[in-house]
Amino acid sequence: MLTVKANGSVRNALDGAESVEVTASTIRELLDRLADRYPALERELDAGIAVAVNGEIYRDDRDVVIPDGAEVFLLPRIPGG
Amino acid sequence: MKHDNAYTGQEFKVIGTRVKRPDGIDKVTGRARYGADASLPGQLVGRILRSPHAHARIKSIDTSKAEALPGVKAVVTAADMPVPEGLPADLAHMLENSMARERALYDGHAVAAVAAIDARTARKALGLIDVDYEPLPHVTDVDAAMQPDAPVIHDWLYTSGVDPKPEKPSNVSQRTEFGLGDLDQGFAEADVVIERSFRTEATHQGYIEPHACLANVRPDGSGELWVTTQGPFVYRNVCAQMLGMDIAKLKVTSSEIGGGFGGKTHVWAEPVALALSRKANRPVKLVMTRDEVFRASGPTSSTSMDIKLGATRDGTLVAARAEMRYGSGAFPGIWGMLSCMTSFACYEIANCKAIGYDVVLNRPKVAAYRAPSAPMAAFGVESAMDELAAATGMDPVEFRLKNASREGGQSHYGPVWGPIGIRATLEAVRDHPHMQAPLGPNQGRGMACGFWFNIGGQTCCDLNIGVDGTVTLTVGTVDVGGSRASLGLIAAEELGIPYEQVQVNIADTGSLGHNDMTEGSRGTFSSGMAAIFAARNAVAVLRERAAKMWDIPVDEVTWEDGQAKATGSEHGNLPPLTLADIAAKSPKTGGPIAGHNEVVADGAGVSFASHICDIEVDPETGATKVLRYTVVQDAGKAIHPDYVEGQFQGGAAQGIGWALNEEYIYGEDGRLQNPGFLDYRMPVCSDLPFIDTKILEIPNPGHPYGVRGVGETSIVPPLAAIGNALSNAVGVRMHHVPMSPPRILKALREHARTGPEKAA
Numbered sequence: 002m003l004t005v006k007a008n009g010s011v012r013n014a015l016d017g018a019e020s021v022e023v024t025a026s027t028i029r030e031l032l033d034r035l036a037d038r039y040p041a042l043e044r045e046l047d048a049g050i051a052v053a054v055n056g057e058i059y060r061d062d063r064d065v066v067i068p069d070g071a072e073v074f075l076l077p078r079i080p081g082g
Numbered sequence: 083m084k085h086d087n088a089y090t091g092q093e094f095k096v097i098g099t100r101v102k103r104p105d106g107i108d109k110v111t112g113r114a115r116y117g118a119d120a121s122l123p124g125q126l127v128g129r130i131l132r133s134p135h136a137h138a139r140i141k142s143i144d145t146s147k148a149e150a151l152p153g154v155k156a157v158v159t160a161a162d163m164p165v166p167e168g169l170p171a172d173l174a175h176m177l178e179n180s181m182a183r184e185r186a187l188y189d190g191h192a193v194a195a196v197a198a199i200d201a202r203t204a205r206k207a208l209g210l211i212d213v214d215y216e217p218l219p220h221v222t223d224v225d226a227a228m229q230p231d232a233p234v235i236h237d238w239l240y241t242s243g244v245d246p247k248p249e250k251p252s253n254v255s256q257r258t259e260f261g262l263g264d265l266d267q268g269f270a271e272a273d274v275v276i277e278r279s280f281r282t283e284a285t286h287q288g289y290i291e292p293h294a295c296l297a298n299v300r301p302d303g304s305g306e307l308w309v310t311t312q313g314p315f316v317y318r319n320v321c322a323q324m325l326g327m328d329i330a331k332l333k334v335t336s337s338e339i340g341g342g343f344g345g346k347t348h349v350w351a352e353p354v355a356l357a358l359s360r361k362a363n364r365p366v367k368l369v370m371t372r373d374e375v376f377r378a379s380g381p382t383s384s385t386s387m388d389i390k391l392g393a394t395r396d397g398t399l400v401a402a403r404a405e406m407r408y409g410s411g412a413f414p415g416i417w418g419m420l421s422c423m424t425s426f427a428c429y430e431i432a433n434c435k436a437i438g439y440d441v442v443l444n445r446p447k448v449a450a451y452r453a454p455s456a457p458m459a460a461f462g463v464e465s466a467m468d469e470l471a472a473a474t475g476m477d478p479v480e481f482r483l484k485n486a487s488r489e490g491g492q493s494h495y496g497p498v499w500g501p502i503g504i505r506a507t508l509e510a511v512r513d514h515p516h517m518q519a520p521l522g523p524n525q526g527r528g529m530a531c532g533f534w535f536n537i538g539g540q541t542c543c544d545l546n547i548g549v550d551g552t553v554t555l556t557v558g559t560v561d562v563g564g565s566r567a568s569l570g571l572i573a574a575e576e577l578g579i580p581y582e583q584v585q586v587n588i589a590d591t592g593s594l595g596h597n598d599m600t601e602g603s604r605g606t607f608s609s610g611m612a613a614i615f616a617a618r619n620a621v622a623v624l625r626e627r628a629a630k631m632w633d634i635p636v637d638e639v640t641w642e643d644g645q646a647k648a649t650g651s652e653h654g655n656l657p658p659l660t661l662a663d664i665a666a667k668s669p670k671t672g673g674p675i676a677g678h679n680e681v682v683a684d685g686a687g688v689s690f691a692s693h694i695c696d697i698e699v700d701p702e703t704g705a706t707k708v709l710r711y712t713v714v715q716d717a718g719k720a721i722h723p724d725y726v727e728g729q730f731q732g733g734a735a736q737g738i739g740w741a742l743n744e745e746y747i748y749g750e751d752g753r754l755q756n757p758g759f760l761d762y763r764m765p766v767c768s769d770l771p772f773i774d775t776k777i778l779e780i781p782n783p784g785h786p787y788g789v790r791g792v793g794e795t796s797i798v799p800p801l802a803a804i805g806n807a808l809s810n811a812v813g814v815r816m817h818h819v820p821m822s823p824p825r826i827l828k829a830l831r832e833h834a835r836t837g838p839e840k841a842a
Contacts, residue, residue, distance in 0.1 A: 008496045009258040009419055013243050047170070053497035057784055060537060061682040064084065074496040077258075077419060079535050081602020082287075082344025082450040082794055 003067060005031065007075040011050060014041040015075075028052050029063035031073070049078025085615050087685050089781045089788045096574050097787065100724045101581045103567050105338070114338040117294030117310030118369045125296065126155055126197040128358050128368035129204040130351060131211050132378060133186030133193055136220035136444040136752025137235070140184060140213060143194055147210035153203035156362035157211070159194045163357050166326045175413040177324045179447045180353045186215065187235065187412035188444045189753040190377025192351075197358040197366045220444040220752040224409040225386050227253040227441050235442050239414065253442045255414035260422045260495045261435035268401025268433025272392025274473040275401075280462040282801070282819040283745035284384040284409070287451045288736070288764050291340025292375045297355035298365040304331040305359070309352055312342040312560050313599025317349060318591045324353050325360070332356075335590040336560045343736070344450030347601045350379045376757035380449025381746055382458075383408035383417045389462040397476045399485040402426055402434040402494075406459055410440050411447040420455035424798075425463055426494040427533035428504050428690065429485045434494050444752050450601065453534040453794035457737060457801050461819055464530035464802030468809065478806070479512045482531060482692075500687070503716025503780040504531065507692035510714045510776055516694050525698045525709065526811025532691045532798025536791030537602030538683035541609055542595040545573060545616040547624075547675040551662025553577065553584045555616075557609040558597025560588055563732075563793055564725035565605040571721055572610045572787070576617030578644030579661055595680055603791020606721055607782075608683035614786050620677030627671045628659045685784020686791060691715035693734065693799040697807040704827035706742055706808065712774045718782040718790030730796045731773040737800025739765040745820050 006020045015021055016039065025031035032050065036042045042050075051060045053074040059065050060078055067073060108114040145157040160183045165174050182191045194211050198204035219233035226232055234251050241248050243257040269275060295309035305327065311317045314334040322329045339346065355368040370379070385408050392401040404425045408418035418438030425436045436459075471481035486504045493499055511517065511529055521527060544556040555573045559565060566586040574581045589597075598604070621641045628646030629636040632653065640647050645658035668675050696710040713730040720726040743763040747755040756762045781788025801819050809815045814829040 006496060008260045009422065010243055010256060012259075017245070048172075056498040056500045057685055058497070058535070059684040061540060062684040065684075072498055076423070076496060077416065079420070079423070079537055079602070080347075080416070080450055080454065081535075081537050081604065081791075082347070082452040082454050 003031065003071065003073050005073045005075060009077050011045050011075045011077060014045045015039050026066060027063065028059060028065045028067065031067065032063070051076045051078050085681055087611055087784055087786060089783045090786055092787065094575060096571050096581055097719065097721055098723065100722065101567060101571065103564060104570065104586065105561065105566060116291050116340050117337045119337065120296045120308040122296060122298055122365040125365035125367050126199060126362055127201045127204045128195060128197050128355050128366045129208055130192045130354060130374065131194040131208045132374065133182065133189060133191040135186055135215055135217050136189050136222065137218040138186045138215035139218055140182060140186060140193060141216055142214045144212040145194060147212070148196055148207040151203065151207050151210060153199040154196055154207045155199070155364055156197040156358050157194060157207070158354065158357045158361055162361060163325070163353065166323065169323060173320060173323055176320065176349060177353065179413060180350065188446055190374065190446060192354060192378065195354045195358055197362045197364070221253070222443050222445055222748045222752050224384055224407050224441050224443065227443050228407065228439065235412065235444060239442060255410065255440045255442060256419065258419040258422055258438045259435065262492065262494055263433030265401055265403055265433050265435050269392045271394060271400045273395040274470060275390065275392040276466050276470045276473060277390040278466050278817060279388045280465065280817045282385045282458040282461055284381045284445065285740045285744040286376055286381045286762065287343035287345035289341030289343060289345055292370045292372060293350050293379060294369040295352050295355050296365060296367045297359040299356055299360040301363060303327060305356060307332065307334045307352060307356065308337060309334060310337050310339050310346060312339065312346040312562060312601055314560065314591050315558060315596045316599050317352060320349055321353050321356055325356055333590055333592040336588060339560055339562055342562055343452045344454060344601065345379055347599050348380055348449045372759065373757045376762065377754050378446055380411065380447050382451045383410060383448050383455065384746065385409070385458045387459070387462045389466045391466045391470050393470050393474050395474060397474045397481050397484050399429055399431050400433060402431045404436045404459065404463065406437070407439045407441055408455060409443045409445060409448065411443060411445045413447050414442060415440050415448050417448055417455045421459040423495045424456040424533055425459040428487060428531045430487050430491045431494060436494065452733060452736060452797040456532065456534055456798045457740060460530065460532050460798045461801035461805065464799065465805050465815065468806045469815065478529060479508055483508045483512070500783055501780055502688060502690060503778055504690040506778050506780060507690050507714045507716060510778060511692045511694055514694065514712060516710060516712045519710070521696060524701060524811055525696060526807045526809070527694065527696050528803045528806030528810055529692060529694045530799040530802035530806060532795055534689050534795040534798060536607065536686040536689055537604050538608050538686045539598035539604055541597050541612045541683050542680040543609060543612040543616050544594060545613065545620050545677040547620060547661065547665050549665050549668060551583065551660065551665045553579065555584060555586045555613055556589045556594060557586065558589050558594045559605045559609045560600045562600045562605060563729055564722060565609060568606040568721040568725060569609055569613050572613045573617050576614055577621065577661060578642065603793040604686065607686055607785060607789050607791050610721065610787065610789055611683045611785060612679045612681050615681060616677040616679040618677070619679065620675060623675050623677065624661060624664050627664050627668060627675065630671050631659065631664065631667055632656055687718055687782025687784055689716055689790050689792065689795040691795045691799055693803045695803045695807050697804060697811060699808060699812045699826060701812065701830060704823035704830065706821065706826065708738055708771055710771055712776070713796050714776045714778065715792065715796055716778045716780045716790065717792045718785065719779055719788040720777050721789060723777060726777055726792050727775040729792045730775045733794065733796030734773050734800055735765060735770055737797045738770065738804065741801045741804040741819060741821060743820050743822055
């Protein structure tokens with residue numbers, strides 16, 4: 002079981018919850034399960050979501066394995082100049 | 083396929099050397115071909131008619147006279163660029179930004195375009211297009227746009243991120259919030275509190291090369307686009323989707339780029355050029371004028387913000403709050419949200435909250451500009467940090483060091499920090515001789531810090547070995563800041579050959595798989611990662627070929643210093659085979675030797691910078707001269723130090739311009755007053771001192787060589803560094819950027835009249 006935290010617009014999509022519990026072993030599983038539970042997350046997924054696992058930010062790689070007890074943060078996807 | 087992108091601490095032979103840049107001769111001799119330098123037989127000249135109103139309903143457009151003008155081959159309006167079914171909202175906004183629909187949303191918004199046999203005819207045709215406008219109320223100021231009585235620009239826009247959901251539309255597209263801890267408790271613990279409001283005006287990226295393209299759409303629906311861009315693959319996807327074309331049938335070729343800085347991550351006139359070409363059935367070249375670049379391509383947000391910081395008497399930062407309002411131009415944006423994510427990153431603050439508002443205005447659609455949104459937030463936070471340091475009686479560098487973010491600490495936007503360089507940059511600033519240099523009258527020294535995320539993204543490349551042993555590396559990220567040299571060094575390092583043996587080319591969209599844009603300081607990070615893996619694949623093939631040439635098992639062949647070597651007692655006496663030896667035999671050992679790679683380059687390392695500047699203020703004119711400037715930045719591994727230093731210097735130069743002079747000035751009529759380089763004052767060489775640099779190399783654990791992005795972070799500190807220097811020089815704290823001579827004079831007079839408490 003992972004404790005997933007969120008901030009900014011992503012937290013709004015999780016009904017304002019500071020953290021939610023999810024069982025998932027990869028980023029793909031994590032986002033799929035959260036999207037099932039929180040339909041509003043679809044809009045954020047369309048806009049782009051980044052997932053920080055133990056501080057490393059993944060914008061695109063959905064196959065990343067999430068270790069047990071990892072710190073997982075959902076963030077808006079960041080553009081650049 | 084998964085790749086191990088972990089940093090390995092590898093020893094380097096050519097990485098870190100200062101080899102010659104491959105594009106230098108072409109660029110200084112004028113041979114380099116930019117966006118406007120392509121031609122096709124029968125090409126037409128495209129020109130765009132733009133709204134003179136800040137906000138107006140388009141009641142009708144009569145193009146009949148223009149179409150009847152001899153030499154005019156096509157006239158397009160929004161009717162020729164319908165919104166394809168299912169087009170995502172962000173692309174629909176981009177399309178409407180390219181060509182207005184029912185309303186012109188800002189001064190300069192395109193309303194029609196013509197393609198004609200020459201520029202004179204095209205200009206004449208624009209004058210014959212009759213647009214019937216009904217002017218509407220407008221708003222160009224971010225604070226005014228948030229007032230309850232402000233004209234509401236879009237009746238479909240409801241603020242997201244607020245509870246309860248609003249029942250009425252407004253100009254605020256979203257509210258976002260990031261933070262930690264308990265703010266009330268934090269401020270209750272504080273002995274000293276600084277609370278200030280700041281404003282920054284919109285600036286333009288100011289790339290010297292304007293947007294330019296040559297579009298050629300054929301009757302079968304296929305097409306080509308030659309264009310100055312930071313991302314040909316993204317331009318292809320976006321333009322094809324907007325115009326209902328098949329992605330594979332639109333080939334986009336990027337020209338050399340005369341600056342982008344984020345402004346060429348977005349399409350502006352390119353869809354219009356394609357629509358004109360499609361209608362005229364002829365190639366169309368469209369080059370924006372400087373006036374058009376200012377009025378109709380994306381500048382930064384104009385901002386307004388309130389910053390409140392609290393510290394205990396021992397200099398511990400215990401609470402911080404920022405409320406930041408960012409204009410996004412005529413369409414919703416994410417710039418206020420980004421300001422939240424960058425604002426407090428440099429510091430460890432137990433209780434903090436950053437609130438961002440994104441606000442639509444009757445201004446051009448905002449686009450990314452080098453570390454987008456971060457410089458403005460840093461201006462507010464770093465100015466207040468200097469005041470707080472003074473209030474606690476601490477040296478500003480020591481105060482920042484005491485509160486700097488650290489590895490393992492929690493960032494204000496959420497995740498824990500990995501290895502980061504903020505402390506190292508501050509220590510380097512503290513110990514730099516610049517900090518001890520004497521200052522004269524009306525001179526002052528300031529420093530400030532900055533942060534940017536950096537990003538990775540989808541990337542692929544091909545590495546092909548010629549029969550003479552030379553190597554072609556083909557990448558899909560446009561070379562904005564010298565990545566060809568850096569990528570050539572990486573290929574040479576991996577293969578064990580001289581840099582001069584490698585040629586790096588930028589692919590068109592027909593020649594390589596998708597690559598995300600060169601944005602977010604990702605060019606060398608991402609394509610470098612792909613080049614490493616592609617070269618390692620090629621080395622595997624080289625070993626197989628050597629094994630075949632020797633007729634020994636491949637397991638008994640190693641690759642060292644650009645040579646295949648046989649190992650073991652049975653084969654150890656075989657002379658090594660060089661890459662050229664193996665390549666020469668390749669036609670008879672299995673054909674071409676190549677390495678390919680496709681990767682999602684995640685793991686970009688964040689970057690911090692700390693800057694020092696000395697300035698002198700002329701009290702009679704308010705003019706500020708930058709006397710000395712030093713950039714210290716964490717680059718991760720510097721692949722090509724010249725280019726890294728160049729990025730540091732370029733970022734600082736743009737930040738200095740932003741700090742002192744550059745601004746969009748709007749009249750009461752909502753029209754841009756200064757759309758040209760005469761009135762929009764960018765710094766030139768004579769305005770700037772030599773910008774000294776110090777590269778720190780704290781390896782990024784998410785890249786095999788430890789590379790971080792370097793292109794953006796150094797535009798973040800200069801606004802505040804100069805503001806802090808000004809305060810130290812003449813005793814006035816500037817709260818409004820740019821700190822132009824009239825604003826400084828006003829502040830000096832106010833200071834003389836009322837003392838230093840009054841803000842400027």
